[in-house]
Amino acid sequence: MTDLKKLLDEAAGPEESLTDEQLAGAIARGRRSRRHRGAGLVTAAAMAVVVAGTAWTVWPSAGPGGADAPVAGAPAAAEAAGTTCAQLATKYSIVLRRADSAGKPMTPHLALSAASGKEQQYLNHTSQDRATWVFVTFTVAGSSRPAPDAVINVPAPGPHGWTDKVWRSIATTCYPVG
Amino acid sequence: MSRDDEYAEYLRGHYGRMLRTARLLTGGDVHWAEDLVQTACTKLYVHWGKVRQGDGAASYADRILINVFIDERRRFWRRRETSTAELMDAEPVSGPDHADRLTVLDALTRLPRRQRAAVVLRYFRDLDVATVALLMECSEGTVKSQTARALDKLRDLIDDPLNNLERVR
Numbered sequence: 001m002t003d004l005k006k007l008l009d010e011a012a013g014p015e016e017s018l019t020d021e022q023l024a025g026a027i028a029r030g031r032r033s034r035r036h037r038g039a040g041l042v043t044a045a046a047m048a049v050v051v052a053g054t055a056w057t058v059w060p061s062a063g064p065g066g067a068d069a070p071v072a073g074a075p076a077a078a079e080a081a082g083t084t085c086a087q088l089a090t091k092y093s094i095v096l097r098r099a100d101s102a103g104k105p106m107t108p109h110l111a112l113s114a115a116s117g118k119e120q121q122y123l124n125h126t127s128q129d130r131a132t133w134v135f136v137t138f139t140v141a142g143s144s145r146p147a148p149d150a151v152i153n154v155p156a157p158g159p160h161g162w163t164d165k166v167w168r169s170i171a172t173t174c175y176p177v178g
Numbered sequence: 179m180s181r182d183d184e185y186a187e188y189l190r191g192h193y194g195r196m197l198r199t200a201r202l203l204t205g206g207d208v209h210w211a212e213d214l215v216q217t218a219c220t221k222l223y224v225h226w227g228k229v230r231q232g233d234g235a236a237s238y239a240d241r242i243l244i245n246v247f248i249d250e251r252r253r254f255w256r257r258r259e260t261s262t263a264e265l266m267d268a269e270p271v272s273g274p275d276h277a278d279r280l281t282v283l284d285a286l287t288r289l290p291r292r293q294r295a296a297v298v299l300r301y302f303r304d305l306d307v308a309t310v311a312l313l314m315e316c317s318e319g320t321v322k323s324q325t326a327r328a329l330d331k332l333r334d335l336i337d338d339p340l341n342n343l344e345r346v347r
Contacts, residue, residue, distance in 0.1 A: 004332070008302040011282040012202050015194035022193070023186055029216070030185070030223025037224060 085174035086148040147174055185226050188235050189219060196243060202298045203247045205287030206280070214250075218242040241313045244299070248291050248314075285335035292316075293328035300325050 099105050152173040154166055179187075196218065200211035221242045222229065229238045286294055292314065299310045300321075311318045 004297075004301045004329075005304070007282045007336070008202060008298065011206070011286070012198035012302060015198055018190050018193035023189060026189060026216070026219040027182055027185065027223065029220045030226075033220045034224045 082151050083154055084148065085150045085152060085170075088152065088154065088170065088174065150174055181226055181230070184230060185223055188222075192236060192239065193219075196239060199240075199298060199303060200243060200247070202283075202286060202302055203243075203291075203294060205294075206283035214243060214246050217246045221246075237309075237313070240299075240303075241315075244295050244313050245315075248295060281336055285332055288335060289328050289331055293324045293331070296321055296324040297328040297332070 150173050152170060154170060193215070196215045197211060200214040200218075201208065204210040204214065218239060222235070222239050225238070226235075229235045286297070289297065295314060296310060299305045299313060300307070305313070307318045307321050311321045314321065
């Protein structure tokens with residue numbers, strides 16, 4: 001080991017001291033690099049703001065209320081705004097069911113039948129969002145009729161129906177507990 | 179004391195050591211060694227505020243130097259040699275035995291960069307395994323294995339002087 005240490009020490013050559021010129025150069029380069037770094041950070045921040053702003057404007061789910069948007073497909077503006085519970089019931093056939101199709105008693109749940117009748121969603125004690133696989137639990141009010149005058153903002157259901165958040169909003173607005 | 183004064187004071191005290199380390203890392207390529215030290219000094223200046231507060235300037239400078247050296251291979255556009263009209267070879271560094279010096283430097287250049295860095299830090303800078311691992315941003319086991327491999331190769335490359343080379347400290 002001593003040999004290697006000695007060999008490396010010799011191979012490294014003599015220790016040179018720093019000249020004033022080298023020192024001035026090092027400081028000047030450092031300052032320049034620092035300035036460039038600062039400018040780079042400012043540029044990067046500005047770019048990030050522009051990109052975020054663009055995304056906010058262009059991409060609906062990134063904007064305000066994005067989480068309430070349907071799982072897929074943007075809602076039509078007219079459908080997304082101010083709908084009464086009665087309208088909802090007419091358009092999407094929201095009903096409170098206490099039994100399954102075979103007549104077997106079930107925990108009361110809200111059901112949505114699309115106009116075509118092909119798509120159904122259920123709001124049960126445990127509701128499952130098929131798109132995001134999030135399980136939520138909440139209680140449905142005892143009333144079988146929705147509050148007719150309540151106004152609720154809901155988007156049109158996407159290919160995967162409404163999100164649990166939208167369902168929760170419908171349940172609490174149209175079928176108030178108590 | 180201003181930031182620049184502190185930086186200058188540090189550099190005056192450590193520049194020589196950094197340059198010698200860089201010379202070994204580059205296998206005696208004086209220009210490349212100066213480039214490495216210059217880059218390390220510039221980065222050190224940029225982060226001087228943070229380094230100064232932590233009182234770890236020496237360790238930070240070493241880490242920068244090693245990182246610059248190891249990472250440089252990723253810059254595919256780098257050319258180690260450029261054609262110039264005039265010869266710009268630096269004066270050879272004088273030493274007690276020029277032949278031995280060249281042999282050692284040549285042997286170092288034949289080692290992969292990480293092994294070279296491990297050997298230089300362990301045996302030239304006399305740093306322990308833990309510190310080298312910190313500087314090279316790897317595990318202590320890696321430092322030991324890299325050092326052992328490097329020593330094996332060096333034994334083959336530099337026969338006589340390293341016969342009684344310790345295996346791994």
